[in-house]
Amino acid sequence: DAGITQSPRYKITETGRQVTLMCHQTWSHSYMFWYRQDLGHGLRLIYYSAAADITDKGEVPDGYVVSRSKTENFPLTLESATRSQTSVYFCASSDSGRNQRNIQYFGAGTRLSVL
Amino acid sequence: SQKIEQNSEALNIQEGKTATLTCNYTNYSPAYLQWYRQDPGRGPVFLLLIRENEKEKRKERLKVTFDTTLKQSLFHITASQPADSATYLCALDIDTGRRALTFGSGTRLQVQP
Numbered sequence: 001d002a003g004i005t006q007s008p009r010y011k012i013t014e015t016g017r018q019v020t021l022m023c024h025q026t027w028s029h030s031y032m033f034w035y036r037q038d039l040g041h042g043l044r045l046i047y048y049s050a051a052a053d054i055t056d057k058g059e060v061p062d063g064y065v066v067s068r069s070k071t072e073n074f075p076l077t078l079e080s081a082t083r084s085q086t087s088v089y090f091c092a093s094s095d096s097g098r099n100q101r102n103i104q105y106f107g108a109g110t111r112l113s114v115l
Numbered sequence: 116s117q118k119i120e121q122n123s124e125a126l127n128i129q130e131g132k133t134a135t136l137t138c139n140y141t142n143y144s145p146a147y148l149q150w151y152r153q154d155p156g157r158g159p160v161f162l163l164l165i166r167e168n169e170k171e172k173r174k175e176r177l178k179v180t181f182d183t184t185l186k187q188s189l190f191h192i193t194a195s196q197p198a199d200s201a202t203y204l205c206a207l208d209i210d211t212g213r214r215a216l217t218f219g220s221g222t223r224l225q226v227q228p
Binding site for chain 2: 031033035040041042043044045048050056058090092094096101102103104105106107108109
């Protein structure tokens with residue numbers, strides 16, 4: 001019962017570098033999400049995906065790219081990292097069934113520092 | 116503007132007492148409201164969901180109320196224990212079809228033994 005796993009757990013990078021954060025879920029949930037969590041802002045949605053090959057922007061998508069070629073994977077790429085992207089990033093998934101009603105299951109997070 | 120407010124100050128209570136956390140929102144009409152628990156260094160974990168036509172929901176020592184007129188949800192933990200110490204997040208499901216939740220910034224609860 002692996003659930004949802006994120007890697008790496010910690011990452012330090014420099015401004016201008018490309019960084020990819022990985023997210024893998026074993027439940028075959030249709031929906032997947034990327035959030036960032038900053039002090040005072042709570043969780044803010046970056047991108048989400050309703051199914052493989054279907055992605056859309058959330059509240060704060062600028063500077064990020066996502067892809068979803070397989071249902072179980074949803075990587076998040078920072079194309080050219082900036083200091084303002086220093087944050088804790090959470091991946092989540094959700095079942096499409098009506099009874100689940102958008103209950104989300106979160107990974108443990110990736111703490112990213114951009115120097 | 117749309118806003119979700121949770122008390123940013125930590126709530127400190129004695130073991131055995133009831134903890135009450137508040138979630139207020141403006142300019143939203145959520146169909147559902149959820150509460151999550153987050154421990155340091157970990158992702159949020161789902162606790163309870165309440166629908167707009169439900170006044171109250173219970174699960175063991177947890178109780179949630181949802182007042183759509185006041186635009187407020189209260190989250191209660193009865194007979195609190197030190198192990199209940201964590202940050203609690205409320206999340207609105209405004210049913211836009213995106214299936215994404217809109218989160219408050221959370222309230223930290225500290226239960227003293």
